[in-house]
Amino acid sequence: MDYVQQRVAQAASNTDASSSSLFTPLNAILLSLLLYTAYTFLKPTPPPSLPREEPATVFRTFTPRTLLPYNGENGMPVYLAVRGRVFDVTRGRNFYGPGGPYANFAGRDASRGLACGSFDEDMLTKDLDGPLDTLADLGAEEMEALRGWEERFEEKYLVVGRLVAVGEEGAREDGGQEKA
Template sequence: MADSSSPPPAAEVASVATPINLILFSLFAFLLYLRLKPSKPQTLPRAPPPTVFRTFTPPELFPYNGLNGMPVYLAVRGRVFDVTSGRNFYGPGGPYANFAGKDASRGLACGSFDEDMLTKDLDGPLDTLEDLDAEQFEALRGWEERFSEKYLVVGKLVPVGSEEAKAPAALQSNSN
């Protein structure tokens, strides 16, 4: 007669290598590997090229419209802003794309995005905005303040043929 307190025969002993134990052990080993594996060194994003404050004439500003990989600049009351970070608004296809590479002052003051608000003759005089009323000037000041808080001023807009436009680039950056 077999003693009930004696250990069961060897054939009846449960094996440790059951399918569920193998799955759990594999999962544990995988998680341990993920935890202890060396991580890739972190790299910082590439810095944007340095921006030098310079003077722009309307024809020089025109290519900065976001096309062909160019940054997006626009002018407001003679100050040129780099609005590239707002490319979705001011770049190609954006609601304010008409202003890219141009003097946006009149359009912003009048709340109009029409082409007729922009200076057609890039070689002509700059828009003096003399005919704007007080409400339009106030709207323009609000836009200018918003741009000043959000975007970098990269230059100033001068008419073609002005003394500042004729000065060499090295003198332009030193005079500002």
């Protein structure tokens, strides 16, 4: 109580000593606060930008041999070919990548295997330098199954290239213009 009285008396004696100057510490604090707020509100900000997009994959022509490394091992993406079209199935790595149930197809022409519903080694074209599998001996039912697979792939995955037999790489412009 003593203290309060003492302070009141002190304050009362001080009133006439207050100045009307602009340059008091209190004014300085308020002024800087005002300037800072004005700055933060008014400072120009550049228009927002989004992070860069992933660069587009270049459509390319594969032969069975150049397609082989794209099997998901050593950090490579997983590609597989269906009837001359190469799909990037990296997003389905669990199925088509190393250790997956369809791992045999990675980096290979998977047309025959998908058509016959078989994941066996003998479904793949053995001779990498030979002509592509024409699938001529398959029946209507198998071709129907293959078309089903193709439609699924078109929905889910990107066509990143086309597959031709070795020696036919120059013959572009026929199937190369397919839309992705």
